[in-house]
Amino acid sequence: MRYNLGSFPNARNLGERNLTAKNGSATATRAKASDEPDQLPRDLLTREEYLELFRQLYLARYFDVRLIKEKKKGRLTGTLYSSHNQEAVLVGSLFGLRPNDWISPIHRDMPAFFMKDLRSGWDNPDRMGMTIEEVCAQVWCKAGSPGRARDNWSHIGKKAKHIIHSTSMLAGTIPVAAGVAYADKLDGGDTVVVTYNGEGSTAQGVFHEAINFAAVHKLAVVTIIENNQWAYGTPTHLGYPLEDYARRADGYGIPGFIADGQDVFDVYDKVMQAVAWGRSGKGPSIVECKTFRAYGHGDHDDDRAAKYRPPHEVEEGRARDPIAIAKKVLLEKGYISESESTLYQAEGKSAGQTTDEDFPPEVVAYLKRGVDYALKSPAPAAEEGERWVFRV
């Protein structure tokens, strides 16, 4: 139980106070090393927090690996959009949020639903995130899901936990996020809304219409662009003519950060700067996280993806495993020892190559709880199909 750090105290204002005014102009914020503040948000993290970030990477990976295996065995219905190799984007962006901040995850962000506000304690019932039980019930298409299995997979949310519900229509949650932020601003609040969006989906008109609205009203909306190099079977150069999707920000005069999406600490740094920007009333921003989709678009696409993506590209894209990168940082900082670093070796392995031994036991146990609950949860009763069209 090496990385088991128990419950975390309620989130403190990690790193946000550290933002200097240097990021005041849109052009200065495109993260070049020279533009970065003297002290990075990560510099304010304790050893325990470093270790917790690390452990959360394992949790996100294990969740994905487990679902891939369950899906292969035919135990799940619907499509699994794997977040394998993209975990640092989720973990790094969620870690520093305050419990009351809002998020809007989409298809590839399934772990985000239960990883929101994990810092308030994995088992804390008042935590501002979904429980692992709720998320597993959803994946298993059971009535125990917050959406009672009415819509599939990531199309869930929870108002009380400040998680916005998405539809399938890509980028469709961004105007909703802007509306949430507007209402909060009107009420004098200082919560931030973090939205997730694939790079391909930035081509949707509503993406731009929403960010424009947010920019006009200086709303605290942080849009994370998960640039995993592929939008289904379409490579990035056919989706956007520029290399950096962060430049989408330029047209709205808002900051556009670029993070190494494989490096959880870099994601943390950039998102915290963007969050601080929003929280201080300066408006929306974009954080492009450069990453790589490990598998097919969805599990149905694995075989075809192996044909339309050049093998060397896939090999390179998967070579920088976020768990390995974080592990190296922890070693360098002396936060874990050489021998501790070899305890769990999930990195660099495909889902099928991993076993439970490759993950911290508390991570395995956490998910088991969710799965056990899901298996026991009943299917929704047929009559529910006609309920809730209107409020009665």
Next chain:
Amino acid sequence: MKKNFLTAIKEALHEEMEHNGDMICIGEDIGLLGGAFGVTEGLQERYGTGRVIDAPISEAAIVGSAVGMSLNGKTVMAEMQFIDFISCGFDQIVNNLATYHYRTAGDVDMGVVIRGPAGGYGGGALYHSQMNEAWFANSPGIKIVCPSTPSDAKGLMKYALRDRNPVLFYEVKQLYRDNAIAEELPEGDYVIEFGQASIRREGSDLTFVTYGQNVYHCLKAADLLAEEGVKAEVIDIRTLVPLDEETILKSIAKTNRLVVVNEAPMTCGFAGEIVARIADKGFEYLDAPPLRVTRLDTPVPWAKTLELHVLPSVEKIVAAGKRVVRF
């Protein structure tokens, strides 16, 4: 050799691309990948990236640019990855594409076919199950097609790609690879003109009017009714706009009873439109109130129990058949 529904559409696209050098295909992931379902497989390899476009993810840009291409002399097949996502291109379709001919007093015609996988019963949930044809049937200027057999799909698709009018083509994805309906496709340049319903089963006691995958539910219901001595006729309208009223009226003149079946929600759905037209033009033939069996007025939910509860089923169709016969 027997061919499935998907292959039939694929063949139609290949043949029309070959035959019409001014034809362009545009959609998300249709080139390199060959389409989410593989309908456009091989097109980009054969006709190049100029004529087969992997578009950025924007249905509005896909449809709107198809309008421009058509304005400038091209014929365009625009794929919606799922027909549900057509809502993101709605304005370009109903206000731009559909009205172009009208507002230019006939000067401009639109050679645009929008096609995509549609329909429920597959566990696709709210946004991968829709039959949203009523939105467009209520927008004058768009022809609407929904075939149920491979050969109809091929013949109608080829006609669509030659008709200089906007066409919206609903492909029932549950039928794509359904081997039970695979069949030999007619030889040669096989084209089916719009506005011709197909009588899929003859009967004298009542008429089921339907389209898409509900055709098979109605055929099954007709089998079950036959066991009780009730002879149901099954008409597959194939095209909603234009609608072959004559074939339906002829049938009603014989059976005097009508049940319309489709999987869209009931209120303001196309089933209601058919009932209204028959009530108008065939009132004297009717011996029972015409009935509709449709989806409940709800979205299509995910869990199987819920989905089957809201969609038309063979049992619901049989029950409606009995009701009109016993009236």
